[in-house]
Amino acid sequence: MMNLIPPQAKRVVTAEYWVRVFTVWLWLLSLGLLISLVLSVPVHFLMGGINKSLSGKFDEVKKQQEQYDAAVAETKEFNTRLKLLTRGPVLVPHSIIINALDDIGGLAVSIDQVTFKADATSVDIVGHAATRADLSNFASALEEHEFFSNVELPISNLAKDRDITFVMSVELAES
Numbered sequence: 001m002m003n004l005i006p007p008q009a010k011r012v013v014t015a016e017y018w019v020r021v022f023t024v025w026l027w028l029l030s031l032g033l034l035i036s037l038v039l040s041v042p043v044h045f046l047m048g049g050i051n052k053s054l055s056g057k058f059d060e061v062k063k064q065q066e067q068y069d070a071a072v073a074e075t076k077e078f079n080t081r082l083k084l085l086t087r088g089p090v091l092v093p094h095s096i097i098i099n100a101l102d103d104i105g106g107l108a109v110s111i112d113q114v115t116f117k118a119d120a121t122s123v124d125i126v127g128h129a130a131t132r133a134d135l136s137n138f139a140s141a142l143e144e145h146e147f148f149s150n151v152e153l154p155i156s157n158l159a160k161d162r163d164i165t166f167v168m169s170v171e172l173a174e175s
Contacts (some may be wrong), residue, residue, distance in 0.1 A: 097147055097172070101125065104141045108134035122171045129164045142170055149173040 005013070094116060100112055105127070113126040129135035139153045150171040157166040 007114060008147060064117050092147060092172070097123065101142075104145060105138055109138045120172070122169055125166075125168050125170060129166055130162065132158050132161050132164060135164055135166055141167065147173055 003010075063072055066083055090147045098111075101114060101123075108131070109127060109129045111125060111127040113124075115124040115126075117123070129138065135153070135157065139151045142148045148170050152169040153166070154168070157164060157168070
């Protein structure tokens, strides 16, 4: 079969063909973009309205969150104060503590003065012990007793062997 179209004309026809194909695809793309734009305009206005209504609600929620945070902080402060009021050792009457000290001391240790601290957590004891061993036994017996937890007996109190005047601090145990 013989080709009657000259090569120059054939190139022009092929170029026109591809220009038409490109033009058709460009029109289809433009039409698709135009349809997308037309369909997105109502969505844009709808989203703008929703955004305005939600921003008002966001402000309300933010105020409620601030109120909630304030209530939480107030509750924590209240709980802290309540713990301070309800916490603490069950106080044993002073007379019972003094009787316990006297019983523990026995005949070997005489107690001259008992001073209760203002915070009700410790007691200072001033007294006399017959010997160093009696004073040491008295301190050990205090640590083992249920009313007392920590005995601070300065080393200087153990310097003498007999007729010892002592000062010691004893912490009261939490009941």
